[in-house]
Structures are given as structure tokens and as C-alpha cells.
Amino acid sequence: MTNDHSKRRQFLASLGGVGLGLLIAAPNAAAEEEADEEVSANEDLMREHGIIRRALLVYGEAARRARQAPKSLPLVELGETAALFRGFAEDYHERALEEAHIFPVVRKLKAPVAKLPDVLLAQHQRGREITDYVQRLAKKTTLGADADGLATALESFVRMYEPHAAREDTELFPAWKAALGEHAYVEMGEQFEDIEHRTFGRDGFDDALERIARIEVEFGLADLSAMTAALPPADAR
Template sequence: MEFDWKRRNLLWQCSVVGLGFTGLDFTIVAKDAPDKSEEKEPEVTATEDLMREHGVIRRALLLYYELVPKLRKDVAGVDASALKQTAQLFRTFGEDYHERMLEEQHIFPLIRKQGPELQGYSDVLTAQHNRGREITDYILAVSNGPRISVAHAEPLARTLESFVLMYENHAAREDTIVFPAWKKNFSNKQLDEISDQFEDIEHKMFGRDGFEEAEKKISRIEGDLGFSDLGQFTPPRPPEI
């Protein structure tokens, strides 16, 4: 029995030593190969920054959406100034900064090289950017006066509906397909450097934190239009079956 115990103890020690050497060898091999999971994640990655900017853009789209029935029921009651401010924010933050400076210069050129499907997305998304700018020009033009004219009410309502539908689909594809595909090209360290680069672009364009300022502006417009209370958008219970 004593011999068996000693033998088992010896075998156990050998197995531990063997595992120790195996672990050592594995560690050496692992260190030789790059492992993204071991790299430090930046506080706000470039993709997170792009998606939170989409949040501001989507809040502008929701304001457009809420104004559509008002244009059809009581165009005189539509706040033309608030509509114009929303379009101006969409132009400066959404189109001039987010689309032109980030997506069109840094995102789309790279994903175009990642296969025909992503190249197709890049083409369509760019075309939608251009169409969106035409529509923003139109919104700014019809909201330039103190009121929205009756003649513009229905055409503007239809334009806003199509604009919102396009951009909701547009942003959803970018968040779930384009941005993740683009992110795969970089290590965490490289993404950290790109995040700094995006921040530099933001500061050059706005002279301050562009996202924070844009969020404050959209919050103020929501308040002016009576949409700041998130709870008002909670739907009633569904009908009983």
C-alpha cells in the first residue's frame, strides 16, 4: 500500500511538472503570435464613436418623423425654426463631419477592397449620402421663413417620410455590416490610434467636442418641440386576444 501511494504521488508530481512544461511551451508560442484579445481596449473605439454619432443622427430623424403628421393636420402649427435647426445640425454634424470626413474618407475606401458585397454597400451608401444632401438643401429652403407654407406641407411630409426611411435602413446596415467589417482590418492598438485621429478631425471642425455639442443641440430642439420626455413614446398595452 505504501509503495502504491508513493508511486501515485510520484506520477501526480510528474504529471504536474509535465503540464507545467507544456504550459510554458504554449505560453512561448502564444507570445510569438499576435492576439487581439490580450491588447488593451481603448476607452471609446472608433466604431463606438461612429455608432454614438448615429444616435444623434437618429434623434434628428425621429424629429422629422414626428413632424410629418403635424404637417398634414396643422401646418401653421409646425415650428419652422425648429425644423430648420434640425436640418442645420444634420448638415454640419451628420453630413459634413460624420459622412464626408469619416465615412467617405476612412471607412468606404477600405471596405470597397473587401469584396464585391461590401463594394456594393459602399456604392449605395455613397449615393444615399448624396441624395440626403439634396433633401437637406430642400428642407433648409422650405423652412427658411417664419412658417411652412401650405403649398409645401404635403411635399415636405412625403420628403421627410422617405428621408427617414432611407436613413434608418442606411444607418442600420452601417452599424451591423459596414462598421464591423471595417473594424476587422485593425488591431486594438490601431483602432486606438484611429480613434485619436477621428477626435482630431472633430476638434478641427468644431473647435471643441463635436459630439457633446451636437447632443446638447438635439436635446434642446427636442425640448422646444415637446419631445424631451422619453416616457411619452411608450406604447399602450397591446389588445387582449
């Protein structure tokens, strides 16, 4: 009987150890999960550029259709792309983040990067003018004589924003991060997240991602494998 009681006590003690281990492990696992979900300021900015670049792909396809087969251009989805660009890219990403918090810091640095915000701001403003134009035309039932003008506007928009986003990723954002220092940079990441939640009431990136994915289906751009390049031709002999 004594041996039975002893074994029982050892068993209960081992359960207590397991329970304590679970209590310790649970907060650690939660903390690790939370850490994994944290996104730095520059990572946040650059994945937002991913949404912008996917919208540019839609605009490129829309321009091609406007020139070659205007009736095949889904104007409703084109309007949705312009609305996404207006709300997510222009009002939030550009105005609330870049123009309010990044450009002022970089303007105080040494040339040539200090001059970059002025060029980028001018391009933001031109982009907004083009977005206004696209939204007006997207409300029409047919393009008619506006087809070529729309194609030209979309092509120039894409031609401007591709190098624009590339310069921001490789020059503007790194210079801004270096100027802030690590502590202020982390704080800005938290502030950007707060701005996103205030602006959209939820995760703005996830919402934008869902919207652009639906639009890509209508433009035949959803299948990434279809974008794989063909083999190069054989060398001329």
C-alpha cells in the same frame, strides 16, 4: 522620553507611507479615469448615429405636423435640425469620417460588403439634396402649398436613413474594424478624435447632443417615458 521620540518617529514614518501611497494612487486614478473616457472608433461612430436617429425622430414628427396641422410645425426648430444634420451628420460624420476613411477600406474587401459603400454614398448624396430642400422651406414664415411636399420629403428621408444607419452599424463598421487590425483601429480612433476637435473646436458630440435635446423640447419629444408603448389589445374572441 525615549519612548515618546520613538512613537513620534513611527508616526512620521507612517505619514510618509500614506503620502507615498497617495502619490502612487493619484497617477493610477488619473490613468484609470482617462482610460474610462476613451471612446473607440466604432463606439464614437455609433453614438453619432444616436444623434442622427434623434434628428430622424424630429423629422418624423415634423412630417406628421406638416400633413395634419402645418401651422403647429415650428419652422425655426426644423431649420435648426436641418442645420445640425448638415454640419454634424453630413459634413463631419459622413464626409470627414465615413467617406474619407471607412469607405475606401471596405471597397477593397470581398463582396457583398465591398458594394455597400457605393449604395451608402448615393444615399448620402440624396440626403444632402433633401437637407437643402428642408433648409429652404424652413426659412419661410408659413408652408402653404409646400406642406405636403415637405412631409413627403421628410418621410422619405427617415425611411432611407433608418436602414442606412442600421446597415452601417451591423455590416460596414464591423467589416472596417476587422480589415484594419487592432493597432490601426486604435490609431484611427485617435485620428477621428483629432478630426472632431479640428472641425468643431471642442467636443462636437456634446454640442450636438445639447442642440438636439433643445429641439426635442419644441417638438414634444423630450419626455422619453411618453414614448412608452401602450398595452396590446385583448385577443379577439
